[in-house]
Amino acid sequence: MDFTFERLRRDVALWLFSVMLFVPVLVCAADSTDISPLVQGTVWQPDNATINPVGQWQRLGAHQLLVQWTAVDNLAFVPGSDLYTLPVLPEWDRIGKEPWAQEVILGLAGRFDEKLARNDLSKLVDTSVQLALLPTPLNVVGWYFPVEIDPTWGQVMQLAKHLERLPRPLWISVYDSANWGAETLADSLSQWLPPDVGVFFQDGVGVHARTAKVALHYADVLVARFGKHRVKLIAEAFRPQIGGGFRSASAEELLPQLAMYKNHSIYIFDGPHYVSDTLIDQLVQGKSAAGK
Numbered sequence: 648m649d650f651t652f653e654r655l656r657r658d659v660a661l662w663l664f665s666v667m668l669f670v671p672v673l674v675c676a677a678d679s680t681d682i683s684p685l686v687q688g689t690v691w692q693p694d695n696a697t698i699n700p701v702g703q704w705q706r707l708g709a710h711q712l713l714v715q716w717t718a719v720d721n722l723a724f725v726p727g728s729d730l731y732t733l734p735v736l737p738e739w740d741r742i743g744k745e746p747w748a749q750e751v752i753l754g755l756a757g758r759f760d761e762k763l764a765r766n767d768l769s770k771l772v773d774t775s776v777q778l779a780l781l782p783t784p785l786n787v788v789g790w791y792f793p794v795e796i797d798p799t800w801g802q803v804m805q806l807a808k809h810l811e812r813l814p815r816p817l818w819i820s821v822y823d824s825a826n827w828g829a830e831t832l833a834d835s836l837s838q839w840l841p842p843d844v845g846v847f848f849q850d851g852v853g854v855h856a857r858t859a860k861v862a863l864h865y866a867d868v869l870v871a872r873f874g875k876h877r878v879k880l881i882a883e884a885f886r887p888q889i890g891g892g893f894r895s896a897s898a899e900e901l902l903p904q905l906a907m908y909k910n911h912s913i914y915i916f917d918g919p920h921y922v923s924d925t926l927i928d929q930l931v932q933g934k935s936a937a938g939k
Contacts, residue, residue, distance in 0.1 A: 684708020757793030853883025
């Protein structure tokens, strides 16, 4: 009887000890798994201010990183090219190990000035081909050509022949500055877009070009036309700032925007500039409180 009681007491003590070890694991996991993902990916537009992005975007669900470019205006953010290499480079080894960069869609060569980029397609593609051959420590699952498309580009059809030279899987981005409407924009794209090139659609909510509900209609139309595997939605995480420039969107502004797009692949623009850890806390708490 004494032996049985002693063994029972020991078994209970061991069980309690194992529970105490397991509880912290549950608490840590709850922070990232108690809500459905708000986004699939993060966009990063490399510049001097964000040369080494640090954040917790994986808490929003992000596991894929879209790097807007690896060279801009003939300045390279990666070693080994013929371009001038910035003296301080991103910590690519670390970035490749981050949970929010398990998969990377790697941007190629671009320019800050959109008009110059459109007039310099041949050179940008030449540079992009070279950049795509450089080794990186990243898990690259696709490529992005950072010359953006909108209705004001009258000669956009010439882009198709240039895209033929770039590696696949390949993505481009589109926005509707003229408010053509979803159907007209999809019609225009279908006239020239190669069938193996995907589209990131910029929702325009950050610049108040449209509401999230209207942006959702664009995304739905594009998916219906090109297939879900070829369409991703960029949710702008910024808003105009009084006096000029932009600020980060608040959680109250951003949560409804992201919730509206829940059936699409959402990429938040952009994590390093506009989505701080504090904002991530607020988004996670707000999503949990909403019970969605």
